[in-house]
Amino acid sequence: MSYGALSGIRVLDLTQMLAGPYGTMMLADHGAEVIKIEPPHGDMTRASGPWFEDDTRRSHGGYFQSVNRNKRSVVLDLKSEDGRQAFLRLVEKADVVVENFRLGVMEKLGLGYETLSAINPKLVYGCLRGFGDSRTGKSPYADWPAFDVVAQAMGGIIGITGPDADTPIKIGPGVGDIIPGMHLAFGILTALHHARETGVGQLVDVAMADSVLATCERMVYQHSISGHVAGPEGNRHPFLCPFGVFPASDGFVTIAAPSQQMFETLCDSLDCPDIKADPRFADPALRGQQQDALVAALSAVTSAFSKADLARRLGGEVPFGPVLRADEIAADPHFAAREMLADVEQPGFDRPLTIAGVPVKLTRTPGGVKRRGPFLGEDTAAVLADAGLRHPQNLK
Template sequence: MDGRRAALAGAEQTRAAAGQEAKPLSALRGPLHGLTVLDLSRVLAGPWASQILGDLGAEVWKIERPETGDDTRLWGPPFMQGPDGPSDAAYYLCANRNKRSVAIDFSTPEGATLVRRLAERADIVVENFKTGALARYGLDYASLSADNPGLIYCSVTGFGQTGPYASRGGYDFLIQGMSGLMSVTGRPDDEPGAGPIKVGLPVSDLFTGLYAATAILAALHHRTATGEGQHIDCALLDSQVAVLVNQGMNHIVGGLTPGRLGNSHPNVVPYREFQTADGHVLVACGNDGQFRNLCDLLNLPDLAADPRFRDNVGRLRDRRELEATLGAAIRQWTSGDFFAAMEARGVPGGPINRIDQILADPQVAARGLLKRMERSDGTPVTVIGYPSQLSRTPATYRIAPQSLGASTAEVLALLGVDEAERAALRDKGIIRDGR
């Protein structure tokens, strides 16, 4: 047994002797333990990517402006209540756990120098400034990789580093519209409330953050094999176009220009919401057998036997007549009785929950999605955790979303910056360190 394995075994024995469940250190630290992320991003797409890396065990240094910090700290109400009253907005809390807040103004020469020194110690940089904006501070990929060739540098922008739109700023709402997403989201023109509508969450930001995290992990694997770092160019528009999925392929393969269908599916019928006697239910029949089971529980044998509806091609073609018949039958049921009947017959379906209902759902509780954390001042923070459950190296919850500059002194100490130097920088407004 080599030294590393012996150390792990010894740690497990120590915990066992203390009455704790013996878990390997990798499970306590996360699979990315030992990696350092310098996070220059703010708002959502970049912070979402860096939070994923933090959840998986990476050390994340979040660089923020000393005066106000990340923009989303002020995106409220609601605001978290701390010992001294309202503090950070809920929006900030959703994407900034497992990070150390380091408040440095890198628009100043002294601040930029500090951040460049931190970059020399980092494995990964995540930034979401306008294309070319960080070059003026020597914080672009070319400058930082010259001193750290193994650096993985991920740029998240609205439109990418190239192309005619590269210089534009990109926001989730704009990307939802430009990408075609809003053209297929909303009620069709012949229904009340018709018109394009954005998704109720900033999905273009979130998709981009997920793609960025995936690309970073791929670059890490490449670096392990070759020692080479690289520049990753992630764009909100690219990411949203990539997840047009079946709607995009409907156009490429069939020449179709998809439109708004409300809650109906462009390719599968019946697959939509229906009104019940006391609310609404979702019905999602993915195959012919499920459709026949639905007809059976609704006592509609003639519908199941109708040649027009035997397969999805016919159901899609004559969807209006079919859905009208199904809707009239479903309206006779209460939602609870219909859910139970669908489950008994193997017909996929479910409710349309409010946010408060799903967060209190027993399935969410059983999966442990809500995690209680605590700030250094004792303020409790409940967060929605990392969703994938790794059997040997699960996500960890080590640092609650920090107050602005809470870790500045700790991180700068790694550079040998002592209290006297910090005081001078603090007096100039270059840093904020919680004092």
Template sequence: MIDGKDSGSTDGGALSNLRVLDLTQVLAGPYCTMLLADLGADVVKIERPGGDLIRSNPPFVDDADEEAYGGYFQSVNRGKRSIELDFNEEADREDFLSLVEEADIVVENYRSGTMEKYDLGYETLREYNPQLIYSSIRGFGDPRTGETERQGQPSFDLIAQALGGVMEITGQEDGPPTKVGPGIGDLFTATLNCIGILAAVNHREQTGEGQYVDTGMYDAMISMTERAIYQQSYTGEPPTRRGNSHPTLFPYNAFETADGYAVVAAFGTNHWTEVCAAMDRQDLADEYPTAADRLEHREYLRDQIADWALERTTDELVDALEGRVPVAPVQNTEEIFDDPHVHARDMLVPVEQPGSGEDVEIAGSPIKMTETPPEPRGRAPLLDEHREEVLGEKAETAADD
């Protein structure tokens, strides 16, 4: 519970006037619709028989047999309502189409062509609701916005990071290509898709027109690796892994300390001067006064900073530079949970974990607004928890008409 609200609360929020039919599962699609739910949209999660594939994924608080779902599902499906529909059944397709008639947005992340198999593709749905915004998240986009031979192939975060150049530029210089820890192939794509949906909503407000919004994971990763793209164009050489360093800025790196790691981003001359003062190395400030000088001699200077860092704990290094130089410890999640800043910013939010008798904490919304602040609006739904509520609303509306 959050302030007495259970799953699917739609009180307030900048998007409280919008109804979203969420046909997505796993990560990319649910993250996109979670953003909309946090902003106040009424998100109805329409689940296939048996529910979202990740309902049973761990971790659990205690007993997987007693708890309704694990942390994966909880995190990206909070604040939604759930109904279970089987599109192989005519009655369920009719129920879905009845909801489409009054929905604002439909979001799905099936393979290209899946909805068309049930005669529920965009062209069909817009006959029922010409103002509908239909949004898809796919590995390789939709043929409607640019057809390629990859469409229809399955894709996951790892595939998108590999194809989009992320893995090639991530990892240690002498190590293998490495995926970024969080599923950015899903999460960044989902965020871009959310932006596209909101842009389409604004367009509809001006024109009355609905439209199709399409975001591909491969496309999104090319956008995210923007630096590598322009480097290839400008230099004619494909950039590769540089560990924690930066190709054109120095110092900008992680340094091992006596008890952990800290990062220092001191490529500005004012910051470099402060680092040299903290190290008691005025000679380095005098000998390497410009950014070009420091970049040319980066290996030698990195060694000097590294030697200094190893003689100090992480706290000592941060204390020596904080407030004058961009510096931070490399934190694990336990340290994040202990950080007062995180709590002051409401970035850890308690929600009920059904079947456990306990609350758990999930990541809050980083979008802050003064009048309509986004927030997780309750726990994730039980499977089909809101069938009577959602379909009953439709029946009530029809009776009123």
């Protein structure tokens, strides 16, 4: 049964690991038919956990399930002539091909953009690499392989993250993969719109380093305007205060109250008239200049309250949020109401696996997590038969 706004779009997904699969997952979550084309040994993440403690089958680790839900799996050996011909046959009826191989790999296989677009002129061809494709701008690093941490480093985000100016720190989640994956999904949809209007497809090129830099946009204009070279800023904003992380008796919370009205409301809600009346903190500009003193004063107040106490005092009054751990997120009513914790079938178990849900909500054509990640090659026979290939068992 079809669902979602992207129902009717067919995507041939050659991507592996996180960045590319995250982008195609976004398309699948909203109804696109995403056919994951895997080599005989499967996506590298199939061998990655974590696993349930008693999982002896180990076919569906958390990593694979999270970003490959809602997809189908077809096994083709693109290094063989049979596998290559089968793929070319699938391209004839596809709307999109997506890959995240190193530069030149698809050309060596005889499956480069020019070859595929000659077969299907409406085809949108998405590619994602560390430093982009030479067709849109040849990087001196074009041949360098890259993972998340490399993109985070060279795109600038590590350089502005950390507790102090001397300690750059990698962002916890794989934003060097996930943000490029998001940009890839957006680029594919823009190119699909153009293809449907004109009948002409195109190449969509996303460089992981570029995507991370775009996320760090503030440091770019700061340098342009004043020559300022941004560094790690700890848990604060470079010129707004209070705006950051503050201690509670049982953890931490975030508070953002930079305007005069918000600051006064914050002080009233925390019963600290002395901070409100302190001439050092009389206006937003002064508070930005006196961050050390203001953060210390407010921290002394907030640390006397629990996260729940602070939520009762500040929630709905000023921009505020507790720093939640995974167990607290699992129990929080917001994420339940928003269906952001989705259960999928875990093969071999009566209990499901919980993964992150779909954050983009549509009222008329809602997406969702409809299906677990596929077994390796689970859909090979059906997909190839649909393409008129009657002997998929010969395609090794």
